[in-house]
Amino acid sequence: MSGFSKRGERVVHEGHVVTLVDATFVDPDGESFEREVVHHPGAVSVVPVLDDGDTVVLVRQYRAAVETELLEIPAGKLDVEGEAREAAAARELEEEVGYRAGRLEKLAEFYNSAGYCDERSTVFLGLDLQPCELSAQGVEERHMTI
Known part of the structure; x- marks a missing residue:
């Protein structure tokens, strides 16, 4: 036990x-x-690897906090x-890049x-990907590129 308490x-x-x-x-000394x-609320992200084993699907989207577009793996907050x-990872993958993962393996x-x-x-690592309907939810997602 650390001896710290809230x-x-x-x-x-x-x-x-x-x-x-x-x-x-309060610290250990009181x-x-x-x-x-x-x-x-927390977040999830997916490294979606296509069946060729060499291609990772990325998104480029505007991030207001840094005022620029970033190249990222699909991700989102825990909002359900x-x-x-x-x-949540499966949902974000479908919403952002239009793929359904046959397997999701926790990486970190x-x-x-x-x-x-x-x-x-x-x-998560997303494998055995199958195309599905893209369903962008937010303003940044509607304007991002895959």
């Missing part, structure tokens, strides 16, 4: 994707300290209540920026 938190801002809180903690913490991470799970945010991401 005493409480106060919501500063609740947004569409994240919630910012001021949190109070001293209180505060940190700003971003609560995030109670949805398992593997199911990690905290993106644990110094201030609780976002946990899971990366």
Whole structure:
């Protein structure tokens, strides 16, 4: 056990994707300290490999936070209540690139920026891909290229 504990938190801002809180903690010596913490629902991403074994399907889409287009693997936040991470990955793959994976294998799970945010991401390998209907959901997805 680390000896650190959280005493409480106060919501500063609740947004569409994240919630910012001021949190109070106690260290092992009994001293209180505060940190700003971003609560995030978590995310999934998929490395979709075509049957040739050499081709990975990527998306280029605008990212407002960095004000430019980025080349990425298909990804998205956990935004369906109670949805398992593997199911969310399958959904994002279909929505963003129009492929259904016959197999999804978990590659990694990690905290993106644990110094201030609780976002946990899971990366899957998508294999045995079959084309399906593309169903772009957001404004960035409607304007991205595959």
